[in-house]
Amino acid sequence: xxxxxxxxxxxxxxxxxxxxxxxxxxxxxxxxxxxxxxxxxxxxxxxxxxxxxxxxxxxxxxxxxxxxxxxxxxxxxxxxxxxxxxxxxxxxxxxxxxxxxxxxxxxxxxxxxxxxxxxxxxxxxxxxxxxxxxxxxxxxxxxxxxxxxxxxxxxxxxxxxxxxxxxxxxxxxxxxxxxxxxxxxxxxxxxxxxxxxxxxxxxxxxxxxxxxxxxxxxxxxxxxxxxxxxxxxxxxxxxxxxxxxxxxxxxxxxxxxxxxxxxxxxxxxxxxxxxxxxxxxxxxxxxxxxxxxxxxxxxxxxxxxxxxxxxxxxxxxxxxxxxxxxxxxxxxxxxxxxxxxxxxxxxxxxxxxxxxxxxxxxxxxx
Amino acid sequence: xxxxxxxxxxxxxxxxxxxxxxxxxxxxxxxxxxxxxxxxxxxxxxxxxxxxxxxxxxxxxxxxxxxxxxxxxxxxxxxxxxxxxxxxxxxxxxxxxxxxxxxxxxxxxxxxxxxxxxxxxxxxxxxxxxxxxxxxxxxxxxxxxxxxxxxxxxxxxxxxxxxxxxxxxxxxxxxxxxxxxxxxxxxxxxxxxxxxxxxxxxxxxxxxxxxxxxxxxxxxxxxxxxxxxxxxxxxxxxxxxxxxxxxxxxxxxxxxxxxxxxxxxxxxxxxxxxxxxxxxxxxxxxxxxxxxxxxxxxxxxxxxxxx
Numbered sequence: 001x002x003x004x005x006x007x008x009x010x011x012x013x014x015x016x017x018x019x020x021x022x023x024x025x026x027x028x029x030x031x032x033x034x035x036x037x038x039x040x041x042x043x044x045x046x047x048x049x050x051x052x053x054x055x056x057x058x059x060x061x062x063x064x065x066x067x068x069x070x071x072x073x074x075x076x077x078x079x080x081x082x083x084x085x086x087x088x089x090x091x092x093x094x095x096x097x098x099x100x101x102x103x104x105x106x107x108x109x110x111x112x113x114x115x116x117x118x119x120x121x122x123x124x125x126x127x128x129x130x131x132x133x134x135x136x137x138x139x140x141x142x143x144x145x146x147x148x149x150x151x152x153x154x155x156x157x158x159x160x161x162x163x164x165x166x167x168x169x170x171x172x173x174x175x176x177x178x179x180x181x182x183x184x185x186x187x188x189x190x191x192x193x194x195x196x197x198x199x200x201x202x203x204x205x206x207x208x209x210x211x212x213x214x215x216x217x218x219x220x221x222x223x224x225x226x227x228x229x230x231x232x233x234x235x236x237x238x239x240x241x242x243x244x245x246x247x248x249x250x251x252x253x254x255x256x257x258x259x260x261x262x263x264x265x266x267x268x269x270x271x272x273x274x275x276x277x278x279x280x281x282x283x284x285x286x287x288x289x290x291x292x293x294x295x296x297x298x299x300x301x302x303x304x305x306x307x308x309x310x311x312x313x314x315x316x317x318x319x320x321x322x323x324x325x326x327x328x329x330x331x332x333x334x335x336x337x338x339x340x341x342x343x344x345x346x347x348x349x350x351x352x353x354x355x356x357x358x359x360x361x362x363x364x365x366x
Numbered sequence: 367x368x369x370x371x372x373x374x375x376x377x378x379x380x381x382x383x384x385x386x387x388x389x390x391x392x393x394x395x396x397x398x399x400x401x402x403x404x405x406x407x408x409x410x411x412x413x414x415x416x417x418x419x420x421x422x423x424x425x426x427x428x429x430x431x432x433x434x435x436x437x438x439x440x441x442x443x444x445x446x447x448x449x450x451x452x453x454x455x456x457x458x459x460x461x462x463x464x465x466x467x468x469x470x471x472x473x474x475x476x477x478x479x480x481x482x483x484x485x486x487x488x489x490x491x492x493x494x495x496x497x498x499x500x501x502x503x504x505x506x507x508x509x510x511x512x513x514x515x516x517x518x519x520x521x522x523x524x525x526x527x528x529x530x531x532x533x534x535x536x537x538x539x540x541x542x543x544x545x546x547x548x549x550x551x552x553x554x555x556x557x558x559x560x561x562x563x564x565x566x567x568x569x570x571x572x573x574x575x576x577x578x579x580x581x582x583x584x585x586x587x588x589x590x591x592x593x594x595x596x597x598x599x600x601x602x603x604x605x606x607x608x609x610x611x612x613x614x615x616x617x618x619x620x621x622x623x624x625x626x627x628x629x630x631x632x633x634x635x636x637x638x639x640x641x642x643x644x645x646x647x648x649x650x651x652x653x654x655x656x657x658x659x660x661x662x663x664x665x666x667x668x669x670x671x672x673x
Binding site: 206 | 377378380381384385388389392393395396397502503505506507508510511513514515517518522613614618628629632633640643644647648651652655
């Protein structure tokens with residue numbers, strides 16, 4: 001792809017409003033997945049037993065309604081009876097009592113519950129059988145709610161996004177390398193070798209590849225890298241076709257024939273002239289491949305064959321959400337939203353790139 | 367026409383050979399066996415079972431035997447569904463999967479062609495943009511999201527349709543699964559139709575027709591015929607995929623099709639069931655590709671001449 005063509009393509013792309021919106025959305029999602037899990041205030045695996053299946057909201061937790069049951073549970077675990085609890089702003093005042101004098105060390109359970117800060121004893125009565133304690137109430141936010149174990153869904157979606165995007169990009173890159181290599185060699189070689197390589201491709205096309213992927217994953221303990229390899233092995237075929245067609249059409253061009261006439265070795269021609277000039281359609285096709293890879297990975301994860309716990313991906317979260325749909329619809333909505341927005345944006349960007357890089361339309365409209 | 371059919375079949379045979387060979391040895395390489403239980407069987411019983419099913423023979427002999435029975439049309443006994451052969455299982459499940467798949471294919475074609483043509487004929491207009499958005503959504507929303515959403519909305523909230531189940535093929539039970547299956551393919555066909563019809567519409571013969579004063583409707587009909595070719599080309603694998611059932615849709619809607627067999631068979635090391643499913647899919651892909659080729663030849667004289 002020449003510099004002029006690249007400049008023209010990027011000029012056309014910047015004028016393509018849907019494609020630019022898609023690009024901005026993608027960058028936003030990628031950035032959020034990358035740094036978001038550090039900013040939400042919850043590690044993705046942190047379990048809050050007091051906040052199981054909390055709905056999405058902007059309000060801070062614990063709410064008034066959640067405070068009392070949480071305190072009752074805590075008092076029970078401390079083997080104390082909770083006589084009185086009053087919230088005053090972001091502090092809570094408790095009156096706790098027991099049959100025997102209270103060992104103040106049990107109060108350590110308060111900060112350990114993640115709901116409260118370190119407590120201070122305000123008053124002792126009845127020979128230490130009654131304590132009046134004040135503790136700051138922490139503010140926890142679950143913007144997208146929590147799951148059935150009480151983990152923050154926003155953090156999990158973002159952490160899952162890392163895995164999904166990573167698989168999408170890496171598998172696409174792998175498919176790209178195999179496909180470009182195969183296609184360029186086939187197109188450059190031409191004649192018998194080309195015909196043979198295309199016949200092999202035809203046979204591979206007809207293979208029920210998804211079945212082989214499922215077999216591999218079922219038989220050999222799915223792991224992240226195996227999913228990657230399997231997906232890449234399925235998706236390189238289209239890329240090989242595109243590159244071969246491009247290479248064939250290049251072979252008739254003057255600059256190409258000049259390179260041959262000047263005696264450049266085939267390898268040099270391949271790397272210097274064939275591959276760079278097919279870059280445009282390859283970029284567009286690769287952008288459209290990423291969503292397919294992500295979708296395939298989430299399908300496999302939905303079947304329980306893809307990414308395994310404790311790692312998570314959007315497909316895994318969607319599968320969890322689909323199981324808890326009636327009780328907690330946000331558990332499906334949140335990861336599905338992330339997945340769908342990403343896929344739509346990738347498809348739109350791919351379409352935009354395809355149009356911008358199309359050499360047939362490369363004259364700017366006047 | 368005959369050479370076309372012959373060529374397709376000649377192309378199909380190596381594929382079939384490769385599919386059978388690769389999947390046969392892949393399954394056998396996998397750790398575990400079909401008779402592994404939580405509490406292991408007594409060695410003598412295991413020995414007997416393996417002898418009955420011919421698993422005690424060398425792998426190459428088993429491979430040869432599988433081909434021999436396959437050529438007789440026998441897919442062998444299932445290892446997990448006792449007393450049933452794989453053929454029996456397909457005889458039960460295939461009608462379910464195939465009827466769902468056929469309905470979904472028809473729905474996807476009707477929706478996709480209609481919306482795609484609309485978008486191409488009104489290129490750049492509001493309808494075009496709307497179809498474009500709907501199509502990219504349709505492609506992006508996976509069926510395991512669509513299915514539970516449809517169940518919640520139409521099954522539980524509105525209670526118009528049954529949530530799941532087959533109920534002997536009651537039409538009401540088919541509606542939600544068929545929609546779920548059809549939506550992504552409708553979106554794909556719509557995109558394809560829009561692109562190919564758009565390309566045909568700027569060609570000289572269409573300009574000539576317009577110059578000759580043909581009505582928009584007749585021009586559209588002429589153009590659509592040419593634009594159908596790329597759609598027809600994708601129809602082969604699409605039909606084969608739809609007919610052989612979908613794991614996701616059949617699991618979520620609790621349908622007794624054959625979509626579940628492959629994953630379950632692989633998990634249970636049901637060698638013959640896995641092999642049978644793969645063979646069935648491969649054969650159907652070959653058959654439907656042939657049908658798609660014949661359709662293309664019927665649509666386009668250039669394809670007929672080349673063959």
